[in-house]
Amino acid sequence: MLPLGMAILLGIGLFHVGGHVWECFSCFSPSFIAGAGQVDGEILESLWSVLNEISPSTQNATVAGCIEMLDDHMGNSNFKKMLDIGMGIVIFPSTGTY
16 A cells, blocks of 8 residues: 555656557656656666676586576676665655646
8 A cells, every 4th residue: 555645657668668559658658757767778788787797707607507607696686676676766745746
């Protein structure tokens, strides 16, 4: 249950909203949601930069070892994001407008 005065607005990331029906664009594009922030795009791009740093250590590993190492680093990245997920929630007072 949401606290009084809190509303959640749904949106579709800019990369994906173009693949939906045209009606979704104006309703769910972050470009048209007042107060919505824009980030660097897909989060995978920031994950790849970290994986590039560990890639030399996978060069001599077996395929299974390489998969395990990359999976471990991606899981750790996801865990760290889950710890900080609450920091990005913005609460707007319910005034009827956004």
